[in-house]
Amino acid sequence: MLEIKxxxxxxxxxxxxxxxxxxxxxxxxxxxxxxxVIGGNGAGKSxxxxxxxxxxxxxxxxxxxxxxxxxxxxxxxxxxxxxRVFQDPMMGTAAGMEIQENMALAYxxxxxxxxxxxIRQSEKSYYQEALKKLDLGLENRMTNKVxxxxxxxxxxxxxxxATLQKPKILLLDxxxxxxxxxxxxxxxxxxxxxxxxxxxxxMMITHNMKDAIQIGNRLIMMHEGKIIYDISxxxxxxxxxxxxxxxxxxxxxxxxSNDRMILAK
Amino acid sequence: MNGLMISLQDAVVQGVLxxxxxxxxxxxxxLLDIADLTVDGSFALGxxxxxxxxxxxxMDPWVALLLAGMAGMVAGxxxxxxxxxxxxxxxxxxxxxxxxxxxxxxxxMSGKSNxxxxxxxxxxxxxxxxxxxxxxxASLIIGxxxxxxxxxxxxxxxxxxxGSAMRATGNNEAMVRALGVNTNWTxxxxxxxxxxxVGISGGLVCQSQKYADIGMGTGAIVIGLAAIVIGEVLMGKxxxxxxxxxxxxxxxxxxxxxxAVVLRMGMNANDMKLLSAAIVAVALCVPVVLxxxxxxAAYTEGGE
Numbered sequence: 001m002l003e004i005k006x007x008x009x010x011x012x013x014x015x016x017x018x019x020x021x022x023x024x025x026x027x028x029x030x031x032x033x034x035x036x037v038i039g040g041n042g043a044g045k046s047x048x049x050x051x052x053x054x055x056x057x058x059x060x061x062x063x064x065x066x067x068x069x070x071x072x073x074x075x076x077x078x079x080x081x082x083x084r085v086f087q088d089p090m091m092g093t094a095a096g097m098e099i100q101e102n103m104a105l106a107y108x109x110x111x112x113x114x115x116x117x118x119i120r121q122s123e124k125s126y127y128q129e130a131l132k133k134l135d136l137g138l139e140n141r142m143t144n145k146v147x148x149x150x151x152x153x154x155x156x157x158x159x160x161x162a163t164l165q166k167p168k169i170l171l172l173d174x175x176x177x178x179x180x181x182x183x184x185x186x187x188x189x190x191x192x193x194x195x196x197x198x199x200x201x202x203m204m205i206t207h208n209m210k211d212a213i214q215i216g217n218r219l220i221m222m223h224e225g226k227i228i229y230d231i232s233x234x235x236x237x238x239x240x241x242x243x244x245x246x247x248x249x250x251x252x253x254x255x256x257s258n259d260r261m262i263l264a265k
Numbered sequence: 266m267n268g269l270m271i272s273l274q275d276a277v278v279q280g281v282l283x284x285x286x287x288x289x290x291x292x293x294x295x296l297l298d299i300a301d302l303t304v305d306g307s308f309a310l311g312x313x314x315x316x317x318x319x320x321x322x323x324m325d326p327w328v329a330l331l332l333a334g335m336a337g338m339v340a341g342x343x344x345x346x347x348x349x350x351x352x353x354x355x356x357x358x359x360x361x362x363x364x365x366x367x368x369x370x371x372x373x374m375s376g377k378s379n380x381x382x383x384x385x386x387x388x389x390x391x392x393x394x395x396x397x398x399x400x401x402x403a404s405l406i407i408g409x410x411x412x413x414x415x416x417x418x419x420x421x422x423x424x425x426x427x428g429s430a431m432r433a434t435g436n437n438e439a440m441v442r443a444l445g446v447n448t449n450w451t452x453x454x455x456x457x458x459x460x461x462x463v464g465i466s467g468g469l470v471c472q473s474q475k476y477a478d479i480g481m482g483t484g485a486i487v488i489g490l491a492a493i494v495i496g497e498v499l500m501g502k503x504x505x506x507x508x509x510x511x512x513x514x515x516x517x518x519x520x521x522x523x524x525a526v527v528l529r530m531g532m533n534a535n536d537m538k539l540l541s542a543a544i545v546a547v548a549l550c551v552p553v554v555l556x557x558x559x560x561x562a563a564y565t566e567g568g569e
Contacts, residue, residue, distance in 0.1 A: 053443070079445030092443075094436035097429075105433055108426060109445045115422075118429035161444075 001201050002029040002169050007051060007061030009225075021047040023225035025061070029169070029201055033232075034216035037205045038244070040256060043222040045205045049171045052203075054078040065168050080110025083162030083200075085155065085175040092158030095147035099138060099157065102146055103127045106161030130160055134190060152183030156190050163194050170195065172204040188215070209241045223252045269529055274401050276525035280518030281408035282469045283488065287496075287517040288415055288510060289337075289462030290489030295509075296423075297435040297455050299348075302359030304489060306366030307340040307460040308482030311467025313373045316380045316477035319387065326388045330468045337464020338457045340366060345453035370479055378479040387472035404473045411469065415462060416510045422458075423506060431455050487541045492516035494548035495523075520544075 009022040022044050029035060039045050051058050054075040063071045065081045086092050093102050104119035104127075124142065131139040134156050138149075146154060155175055162170060172191065176184035192215060195202050206212050212219055218232035221244065228251035231239065248256045286308055293301040311333035318329035340362055347358035374380050392403040422428045433441045434451040442448050463485070471477040496516025500508060520541075528534055 074447070075442045076445050076447045079443055082443075084443045086439075091437065091439055094433040094440060096436045097433060101429060102433075105429055105441070105444055111445075113426035113430055113446065115425045115427060118424055118426045 001031050001033070001066065002027070002052070003062075003064040004028070004048075004052070005062040005064075007048075007063060008059045009047060009051060009056070010059055013059075021225055022051065022058075025051075025225070025227060027220070027227060027230075029203070032199045032201055033218055034195055034200075034202045035204070035218045035220060036212040036216045037203060037220055037222065038207075038209065038212045039222035040248075042224075044225040045222050046173055047225075048222070049084075049173050049203060049205065052078075052169070053082055053084055053171060081168040083109070083165075083167030083170045085158045085162055085170075085172045087174040087177050089151040089154040089158070089178055092161070093146045093149075093154050096145060098143050099131070099146055099149075100124060100127055100142040102157065103130075103161055103164060107164045109165045109167075111165075127164075130164065131157075133193075134160060150183075152179050152187055155179060155183075155187050159187070159191060159194060163198060163200065166198055166200070168201065170200045170202040172202065174205045174207060177207060191215075209244060213239045213241070213244070221248060221251070223248070223254075228252060272525045272529055273522060274405075276521040277518055278401055278404045278408060278473065279470070280521035281405060281412055281514065282473055283466060283485075283521065284408070284412050284492070284514035284517035285415055285469060286463045286466035286485060287489045287492040287513045288412075288419065289459040289466070290486065291493055291510065291513040292419070292455055292459040292462075294490060294493060295435075296432055297452060299355040299452075299456075300359075300486065300490070301341075301344065301456060301459060302356060302486055303340055303344040303362045303366075303456070303460055304359075304463050304486040305482045305484065306363035306370070307337040307463045308467040308470075308485040309370050309477075309479060310340055310366050310373075310482075311337050311464030312471035312477040312481050313370045313380070313467075313479075314464070315468035315471045316382055317373055319385050319472070320380060320382060326386055326391060326472055330388065330465060330472070333468030333471075334461045334465040337467070338461035340464070341456040341458070341460025342453060344460070345456035348456070349449035349452050367479070374477065374479065379476060380478075381476045382472070383475060387475065388469075389473055408469065408473075411465070412514050415465075416507065416514070419510055420507045427451070427454070484538050484541065487538070487545055488517075488520065491541045491544045491548075492520045494545060495519050498548075 004025050004027040007022055007025045011019045011021055025048060037045050037048070050056060052063060054070070054073055058071060061071070062069060070078050070081070094105070100119060104123060107123065128139045128142060131142070136153055136156060138153065138157065146157065149157065159175070176187050179187060188211065194200070202216070204216065213236070217236065219236050219239070220227050221229035229247050245256050286304065290301070290304060293299045314336040315329045315333040318324040318332055319326050344358045344362040347353045347361060348355050353361070371378065388407055389400060389403050392398065392407055393400060396403070398406065423432055430441060430446045431451045431454065434446070434448050438448050441451070467482060470481065493513055493516055496512035499519065500512035500515060503509065503512065524537060527540065528537070
């Protein structure tokens with residue numbers, strides 16, 4: 001499925017602000033893996049997702065999806081394989097366009113765009129059905145501008161858009177972090193539902209330890225641009241927050257520090 | 266009174282012909298949020314190309330108009346390449362193309378700064394021969410006809426897959442890339458189409474006034490922005506994309522009517538550019554001032 005081999009990235013190389021963001025990442029995901037990603041400040045979680053998505057070029061290493069080496073593909077070309085939801089609810093949708101227009105744009109992810117109509121009549125009922133499943137009442141507001149939606153609604157819509165065209169891998173970069181707890185819970189439920197339904201291979205960064213343990217079948221912990229802990233299956237199910245904190249101290253020799261991390265049990 | 270009527274009629278005709286340019290400015294300014302200064306150069310380029318094609322190469326004036334549009338597209342594409350591939354800020358990229366075009370336009374006109382088209386056929390004279398209409402009516406019918414065609418074409422285009430991707434680029438570039446669209450390409454295409462319209466407008470104005478002039482595009486971008494602002498004030502309530510495009514052309518007509526009236530009232534023609542700049546500056550300042558004022562007014566010490 002996804003294979004990351006010894007990927008390195010340094011920002012601002014040879015300047016006073018040099019920052020080694022990724023220090024040799026190796027990761028192999030299997031079809032249908034749902035991986036939660038945790039780690040301290042500046043551990044390289046977001047950078048890893050951005051490297052997979054192609055936001056910046058990598059310095060060295062190799063990224064493959066289904067055997068295709070995408071290491072040197074530009075971002076827009078990788079989009080055919082990848083669905084993404086960002087932390088900022090404003091980033092995943094076009095505020096000045098209608099809900100259905102946004103969905104039509106997303107529905108064509110990875111396909112050639114030509115002079116055919118940007119949205120066909122026949123698609124609309126499909127979008128309506130999909131929106132109904134979100135249970136947010138958006139199915140009756142298809143011609144509303146997305147800018148009128150709340151952050152949670154926009155995030156749910158972005159999630160739906162990322163999966164309208166089944167992605168080979170879904171990247172969720174703390175997509176509930178900017179939402180209030182109740183909305184975050186709802187969006188997380190929708191996430192599990194969609195991922196389960198389509199059996200999507202997913203990577204989800206979260207700052208909630210409990211979510212990281214409860215959701216998905218695999219968990220990785222990052223520190224200083226490396227994956228320091230990788231656990232899956234039965235073993236993961238029995239994990240406790242304390243175990244994670246201890247693991248972190250063992251592997252890094254430091255205390256866990258992330259000013260946003262929720263350590264609650 | 267009769268004199269005022271004639272100058273008002275002239276103003277309406279001019280407004281419609283320049284309105285095609287305003288459509289071009291609308292694409293870059295309102296949809297992509299780029300103030301594209303190429304416009305000043307590509308407008309004159311359209312005029313110069315049109316004049317030379319008709320006068321020297323004895324081309325059919327319609328073909329000349331088409332070539333004027335294509336020349337404008339090339340100019341827009343150059344700005345687009347400078348901006349996207351070489352990451353020069355859009356304003357600077359536009360200025361560079363505009364300045365370069367000044368020399369190119371002079372070259373096209375063999376070093377002359379003004380080329381009259383007194384005895385050659387133009388689309389206006391052809392139309393008059395064909396229908397027997399008077400000059401103003403002929404210019405107006407042609408201008409409105411072309412404007413309507415362009416609005417319909419643009420309306421359809423921005424409803425297509427590429428067109429929606431282009432609109433979304435102005436909205437949220439990161440999202441559009443994440444959805445698999447090369448945003449460099451959409452921006453390049455938008456600048457190309459926009460300046461194509463500007464070139465056609467330059468060609469139309471040249472044929473209607475029967476001369477091309479090196480300075481004919483000076484300040485065009487400001488006229489374009491002023492027209493858009495006026496159109497928004499008058500027709501801002503209308504939400505559909507088609508009516509927004511129409512409001513750009515209507516804004517252009519109103520701009521030229523205002524201009525005719527203030528000139529008639531004795532304003533020095535040289536002050537006209539100052540007036541245009543002031544219209545745009547005020548239109549851009551008002552929302553900011555209002556916002557700041559509201560923020561200040563909303564403050565209460567007690568928190569009520």
